[in-house]
Amino acid sequence: MNDFKNLIQAGAGEIPADMVIKNGQLVNVSTAEIYPAQVAIYKNKIVAVDEDVADYIGPETKIIDAKGKYLVPGMIDGHIHVECSKLSMTSFANAVVPHGTTSIISGLDEYISVIGLKGLPEIFKEIDQTDLKLFWGAPFKTPYTIPQSTIAENIDSDMQKELLKQANVYGVWETVREDIQELDEDTLKTMLYAKAAHKPVWGCSPMARGKKLNQYLMSGVRVDHESYDHQELLEKARKGMNVVVRESSVTHFLEENIRAITENTANVARHVSFCTDDVTATDIAELGHLDHVVSLAIKAGVAPITAIQMATINSAEAYRIDDQVGMIAPNRDADILFVEDLNQFEIDSVISKGKVVEEKATTEVNYSPEIMHSVKAEKLSAADFVYKVPVENGEVTVETIKSVGPFVRKRRDVELAVKDHIIQVDPAKDVALVSVIERFGINGNKSLGFTSGWNLQEGAMASTAAPDDNNLIVMGVNADDMAFAANELVARGGGQIVVKNQQVLSFLPLPIAGIVSEASPEEVVQQEKSILKAARELGSKVADPMFYMTFLPITAIPDLAITDLGPTDCIDLKLFDPVLSVREELK
Structure with missing residues (x-):
């Protein structure tokens, strides 16, 4: 309660900000505007975004001069299997946060297949020590394979019923279309539990069109990251889905999918976001991460502010986490990128979790023998x-x-x-x-x-x-x-x-x-x-x-x-x- 009261007082300038950013050009992804603004940060939250935040400055407030750079919200990877990078969570954060990725949506399902739910607290603890945020969706079931292959622990609807009550579960991860098509009762129970808990369902429906897509949508799936061409993406968007364009190390779909935006007069872009799904350490080192994806979209003809929306607020709204991330506004997490040129979209520096990301984390993680x-x-x-x-x-x-x-x-x-x-x-x-x-x-x-x-x-x-x-x-x-x-x-x-x-x-x-x-x-x-x-x-x-x-x-x-x-x-x-x-x- 005291922390909550302090946040509210900080919003009124009654408690000095820990950090203030001056001389920045705010990229407002909510209104698609760019204008001069100053930003005040208290703890890990943005408490003010105004023309002048002098009232928020105290004797201990750190002042950062943006020197005219654009202030862009931290970016959100809308669907990623971090484990496929073969990097630990610490190494992955060290690799992608400097590229502007400050939040990820993941099911940690590759970990679960080996260490089960009982091993996840070790992974959550490690993530908390990094500059990266995780919004976790519990897998709709494990394994996903049909017929079911062998893994260390199977998640079923009974387990999902309890998981969906947890505050750290933001949705149901990667519900594959085949289980809906086959009317798998265990999967359908999970869909009903999610509906009752008001938690979104995230899907996986490659090549789903027409009746197959209609059938799939009736289950309540909200988000999909598997469009193999731009017509498929457009149909999904027109039918109310939040569609995620995938540009991974093995599936380079952006060039084709982005045509739904560049060749269409409809306002499709506001319902589209980005993900990297499966990405290698080599590609991150040589190409970048979401900064690379945004650059590709801009080069394909998408307006810079639209591409930035796709990497930030669109993803936040799709996954219902826009009360925490996705824009630079009061009560949002202090995740801010400094960008010199929006057309080139090269990240100069990053603030994540309310602090300037200056060096790589060196925290040692001692995993259990089971892991x-x-x-x-x-x-x-x-x-x-x-x-x-x-x-x-x-x-x-x-x-x-x-x-x-x-x-x-x-x-x-x-x-x-x-x-x-x-x-x-x-x-x-x-x-x-x-x-x-x-x-x-x-x-x-x-x-x-x-x-x-x-x-x-x-x-x-x-x-x-x-x-x-x-x-x-x-x-x-x-x-x-x-x-x-x-x-x-x-x-x-x-x-x-x-x-x-x-x-x-x-x-x-x-x-x-x-x-x-x-x-x-x-x-x-x-x-x-x-x-x-x-x-x-x-x-x-x-x-x-x-x-x-x-x-x-x-x-x-x-x-x-x-x-x-x-x-x-x-x-x-x-x-x-x-x-x-x-x-x-x-x-």
Whole structure:
């Protein structure tokens, strides 16, 4: 109560501000205006935005001269799986806050798949010590996969009912359309609990148009970040959705999606915001974060103030957090960017959580043994990575999961030889084996299927970070190398690895839950580049072979996937046998 009273008194200038910004040009995203203004900050809140705030200055007030720079609200990433950056929360904050990202919307679902809800307090505590704010949405359920793959803890509607009562739960995270389409009762219960709690539901509905979109909207989903083209985005906006344009490290959708704004006279922009979803440490270091996304939008023809709205107030309103963030106004969090030129949109300096971000956090985080020792798979052998059939010698037709970019997989049938009952993987036909191994010590599941589109000529690569279930995934054209790669990751406690002739070409350690690094952003960048170089040595020509491979277990991506249960048809939502036909050799 005393703190609350102090805030109100500070708003009246009866308690001096801790900080005052003078000589700034305010970018008012609420009214789309730019004008001179001074800003007073008390604790971590903005208490005044006026032409003159002299009455708020006391003997201890810190004065910052903006020197005519534009004052822009801190930006909000509307949908991100931080864990896919392989950076710890501390390292991620150090990487993105200087680029103007002061808040993120996330479900921390990759962490949950490994450490469960009971492990999240450690992650929340770490985030609180950084310059970054998290608005957490509890996943609508885990796992997201259909049929359900194996993870450390499953979230169901009974758990959601209790989670939605918590003040730190801002909504329901990433409700996939397939569960609504199939009238999954557990998912529908969560939708009803969210409605009763007045908490927004955030969705995931790639390629949803017409009746499919109408059906999906009837569940109450408010926000969606999965539009594959601008017509899809426009339809979603016209039907009342808050649409998020995704520009990630693997899905560069902004150029296409932004056409809904640049080629349309309707006021679509005010219902559109930005996210990076899955972003690598390398891309953050070389391109930036939301500052890069805003710059891309401006270069595509979006007015600077409109692009800034999309990165700030639009996102805040979409996620119903505009009472806290999204604009520079009284009672909002003191997250302010100093920008010299709005057209270039380069961030000069950042205030976040009411303080100037001057140096990287050096807080040491001591994670519990449960988080640091999460890889529990049994030792594997080459026999686990050979596909056997009843005939001794002959030929088979197999259905491969063909990668067509990171977020589209199509069916490709290939004929392969059979020798001594074993299907012969043929690099010349661009076919590799892929396997997902349950790594939580629950049931020991091991799957095996075929994939193409990677151009692997030798060796194997593997990762214990692979959303949405983060089991161990390994791909290769040599069974001995596949076993060696998988066993090395188990022995080393998690990571990503590329091997050839049972020799390690590159290894990226991920000891935190088997999905996140303890290293600095700069170190992770060098390790990512080493992994990429090693994958190139195996012959792969894919833009980012390791990153693309880790998405293969996601069953919400059309048309095919693979989990620890086996190869999965993402359209029919069922497992499939990759061996289509077997022909015995005539003697």
